[in-house]
Amino acid sequence: MSKKEDPRDIDEDAILKGLSPEELDQLEEELQELDPENAILPAGFRQRDQTKKSPTGPFDREALTEYLKKQALDYQDRNDLVPFTREKKGRVFIPKPGQGKIPIHEQISLEPELEEALKNATDAEMCDIAAILGMYTLMSNKQYYDALSCSGTIANKEGINSVVKPDQYKIYPDEPPNPTNVEETLQKIQENDSSLTKVNLNNIKDLPIRTLKEIFQAMKNNSNVRTLSIAATHSSDPVAFVVAEMLQANKSLQSLNIESNFITGHGMKAIIRALVVNTTLTEIKIDNQRQQLGDTVEMEIANMLENNPAILRIGYHFTQQGPRTRAAMAITRNTDILRQQRKR
Template identity: 90%
Template sequence: MSKKDDPRDIDEDAILKGLSPEELDQLEEELQELDPENDILPAGFRQRDQTRKSPTGPFDREALMKHLRKQALEYEDRNDLVPFINEKKGKAFIPKPGSGHIPMDEQITLEPELEEALKNATDAEMCDIAAILGMYTLMSNKQYYDALGCHGIIANTEGINSVVKPDQYKIYPDDPPNPTNVEETLQKIQTNDSSLTQINLNNIKDLPIPTLKEIFQAMKTNSNVRTLSIAATHSSDPVAFAAAEMLQANKSLQSLNIESNFITGVGMKAIIKALAVNTTLTEIKIDNQRQQLGDSVEMEIAKMLEKNPTIVRIGYHFTQQGPRTRAAMAITRNTDILRQQRVR
């Protein structure tokens, strides 16, 4: 082969420029990589395009639908190879009522003494025997565990037939409503009453948001309250912002509980930022909000605990491993610092 015929010297660009649009389409179709055996690929990647045809006439949707309906009505139904016949084959075994018939392959032969004992056993005794043998499906849970817990005494008095009866569960009354007088409590906070050291406003559903904000506003200058709890009071971010302002000014509060409320990550970040400068709070509970606080808030909590040496208890379930580990190490360090201070 001469040097002139070397395929590496062919100018592909010049050849492509000289091809017509029809020739280019034909070349593209020939070079197209198809996989007809792959059922996962769409049809366009498994076979060549067969839609490039000249139209035979204008498209008429109504005429097409009319033709399809006519074709469907004229098409004869295919007859079944085997016609359906409602016929039951074989003879069903129906035991006679009260006959007590047991198939031969299921009959069990017992010792005469055991056979006589079971024959004379009462229904209650049979229930205890079933429990001992582990046949717990024949009785209720209460009957089963009563039989296992008694020795030498017939525990079940109703027998196996009582399984259809539900167990009697104890009904516990609802918790009484919170008896705290909110107006009186607010007045004591504002007057810095020395008799008020704990505030419990938990589960007061109709507590207005402005009232909660007034409580936190009054707590800025209060020096006697040590514990404040507003769990399950439908508190939201405005209350969280008021609590953050209180934490920056208050120098006596030791425990704050704001669990089970509607505080979002924005309001929680304000509280966390305030805790970075607070030096008296030792316990904070913020878990079980209406929505998850998020990874960034959890990381802010961990950073705050690393910078704040006074918090030794935090009520929050971390969802991420990193912040959880850092928070646990910070709480351990703070607890050790508190222990050393007590020893001194």
């Protein structure tokens, strides 16, 4: 019995040299790893090339196009199996007498009085009935609510089939301008007039910055004004710095409103820091400035409220949770202190 030959001892190069060209081509086809179901591979890698025919000549696109056109013209069109004659096929539908009506078992019978009332009802009356029954899809919103608002009479005069019209909105007149005489008010503040306890300069758009500064300069020595409001007067940081100086000197002002202006965080810091030493102001409104005051200013406000027991109300919408909570707790504490003082 002969011993089997070890595959590792086979000389592959010698075997390949002994193969003919036909045998080499056959071996190459057998060794190709093809995947016919893989659509991502090119066609040459999905199946073997089985065409051995040599090209008959160079490719000529124009000649191929002319050949296809000539073949299309020479080919006769196929005749239709059924010629088109514009004749209607089949039977024409003719409705039978009574077809399309509500079946008898589905019909609802009403009292003769109701039948007669509905038969003679106008569109407006039917609209009111539909609204009472909750059938709001048969009418517009205006018709529906107009019909519901009726009390014994027909409120909707247009009917169900009327064209939907827009509601007529009420025109409200603009707010009258602020009647405050600025020059006279400034003079009374400077003279410390006892009859002037409330100053309202809100919404005066053309109020000069110089005049606003003079008003707060005069407020430093005024002891009669209790409420001062300059909301929406286009006040900016230069006015805010004078307001801060006034708060440090004034000992009678109780309410200050500087909302809806152009004061930045820099000017607001000066006002807040001045309130730390002010012990008479109980209400301040600073919300709705042209730009957000920022986290640093909100922390300053919270610190001020914690160190100033006199502030009972502050008009400002906090954007951060921490300062908002601290401010609420400080306002609650100040209110409790005031209540305890009143009990004594």
